Amino acid sequence: MQENAGSKSPIKTGCLTLSEVTIGLGGRALLAISATIAPGEVLTIMGPSGSGKSTLLAFAGGFLDPAFDVSGRILIDGKDLTAVPANRRHAGILFQDPLLFPHLSVGGNIVFAIAPDVKGRGARRRLADAALDEVGLAGFFDRDPDTLSGGQKARVALQRVLVSAPRFLLLDEPFSNLDAALRQQTRELVFSKARAAGLPTILVTHDSADAEAAGGRVIEIGMEEQA
Template identity: 65%
Template sequence: MPDREGASGLRLSHVAIRHEDRVLIDLSAHVAPGHVLTVMGPSGSGKSTLLAYIGGFLDPAFHASGDVLADGISLSGLPPEQRRAGILFQDPLLFPHMSVGENVAFAIPAEVRLSAERQKIAAAILSEIELDGFAGRDPATLSGGQKARVALARVLVSRPRLLLLDEPFSKLDADLRAQMRSLVFVRARSAGLPVLLVTHDAADAEAAGGAVHRLGQRGDADA
């Protein structure tokens, strides 16, 4: 448990990211468990670069400083696999050689060793997101909305500390976009996950609620 006030959730402490002489990110923020901070900006403004820094896979062409903490634990010195940052991208990125159930089970932490238990966990989360009975399906047979749900299920079973959203709704049609926004934010809230959403779509920010930081505006944000 965090031992100081305000340590729970996600905290960005004086995070600055530069590319050559250009400052892309200059941000301090706190995102409480179950809340969302939206970072907005046009393509190329540094939104995905911020997520890469938090997730631990920032391209060495960028220079970054500042600390990232989750529940009071500094993530900055940890390898990506130890940061436990769940990430949803624009594309679901499902493994084509695995079934839907295998895709989900792949993300279950290694301490769950028994195959039967992993299958049970995968089937349960699929049922919760209205994909009951889909475990044996080939991902290629799924609709775009179904693939997005499987990607979300895979993130949720990984037991993340936080959720990073890299415009995951942008390739869905309007109806599916609204459904996935609701599903993602409800699930994150119920799991107590702090969420960082990057987008250029004001409707995403409105659906997320919480604070909005627009790139190019220096300052702090709380959600």
């Protein structure tokens, strides 16, 4: 499925599976999860600070600190990614902060993420311009990221992830720094894009409104009963 030239087509993906994943630190168990997320589905992991939500995303993304004790596997379309380096997992990640590169223009941030198999400055520029146009930022290519509002930065960060052709999405409370009106608007944009691209998605949050907007299954951790 393709939206248009703005979002480079994602690598064909399948289900994302967390198989008997357990994570602990210093002899203390943090979480134990098994789940399969279908293409376009959002699995929400809810829990208080310190419950291991972001740690789970770090495991899925391949950048978990070795101080943690981990067992279990992560698979995409049946392929075991557990030992695959982070830069080869094709995970798209959004954090609380958009983390735009301040030394690059808005368009430069998008171009940076476009796969190297897209050759030529003109072709890469056209993809970036189309990606910005998709989210109402036509003509913003040469803007300094510091001149953008919080909502605009969030849209640029999302499009930067999508043009990288991810196989799955990891969302680490990406709406928490936005005001209420922008939060709802950005939720709708992110989840609609994930569904349209057929990306299995894991959202971690402490906000029940995020889970409601995601519309998928919810697993609570760090509560009386751990999933």
